[in-house]
Amino acid sequence: xxxxxxxxxxxxxxxxxxxxxxxxxxxxxxxxxxxxxxxxxxxxxxxxxxxxxxxxxxxxxxxxxxxxxxxxxxxxxxxxxxxxxxxxxxxxxxxxxxxxxxxxxxxxxxxxxxxxxxxxxxxxxxxxxxxxxxxxxxxxxxxxxxxxxxxxxxxxxxxxxxxxxxxxxxxxxxxxxxxxxxxxxxxxxxxxxxxxxxxxxxxx
Ligand code: TYD
Numbered sequence: 001x002x003x004x005x006x007x008x009x010x011x012x013x014x015x016x017x018x019x020x021x022x023x024x025x026x027x028x029x030x031x032x033x034x035x036x037x038x039x040x041x042x043x044x045x046x047x048x049x050x051x052x053x054x055x056x057x058x059x060x061x062x063x064x065x066x067x068x069x070x071x072x073x074x075x076x077x078x079x080x081x082x083x084x085x086x087x088x089x090x091x092x093x094x095x096x097x098x099x100x101x102x103x104x105x106x107x108x109x110x111x112x113x114x115x116x117x118x119x120x121x122x123x124x125x126x127x128x129x130x131x132x133x134x135x136x137x138x139x140x141x142x143x144x145x146x147x148x149x150x151x152x153x154x155x156x157x158x159x160x161x162x163x164x165x166x167x168x169x170x171x172x173x174x175x176x177x178x179x180x181x182x183x184x185x186x187x188x189x190x191x192x193x194x195x196x197x198x199x200x201x202x203x204x
Contacts, residue, residue, distance in 0.1 A: 008095055
């Protein structure tokens with residue numbers, strides 16, 4: 001692995017995709033070859049898994065099935081896309097990674113962070129992110145923004161208590177990790193983008 005692996009994390013509606021698009025433009029203008037991936041999905045198999053995971057018709061899905069499907073989608077993404085790109089020296093920017101599973105399945109579903117890490121380890125192997133931007137926003141604000149955008153998916157339709165667990169879970173799981181940079185998601189889009197650019201400057 002010789003490329004640069006950047007991950008954006010945060011609750012639903014935290015503005016990750018807007019920031020990723022801006023970052024990709026910036027890096028490409030500076031001559032970096034950049035690849036964006038999204039979780040769940042990003043491969044043919046992963047997109048099939050994504051359809052199952054987010055389909056509101058599958059409300060009976062067990063928490064364990066949910067955890068395993070996210071891990072399976074991720075394993076395929078690393079095998080097909082992230083691993084080869086990093087090995088070729090590219091910059092990979094991922095919209096979510098294993099931290100989402102630790103928070104949503106490990107904490108909000110209650111399956112435990114250790115269990116989630118153990119299930120995901122074989123698929124991830126050596127491909128650990130160089131830096132993780134955690135964009136934090138209050139849960140009510142995240143859901144309000146999502147409702148304006150589109151119909152809510154299976155996870156987004158969960159109760160406000162679930163989203164509260166997710167928000168708290170992010171703070172518990174991500175704070176204090178050396179690869180994590182926390183950003184206040186209530187700032188302007190430009191201010192957040194500037195913080196991200198400043199932080200990755202040292203890797204480029
Ligand atoms: P998506 O529409 O990609 O959400 P967003 O645009 O907010 O990133 O849907 C992904 C959903 O899946 C989101 O609600 C978070 C959830 N999720 C998990 O529960 N576990 C995971 O490991 C991942 C990657 C996502």
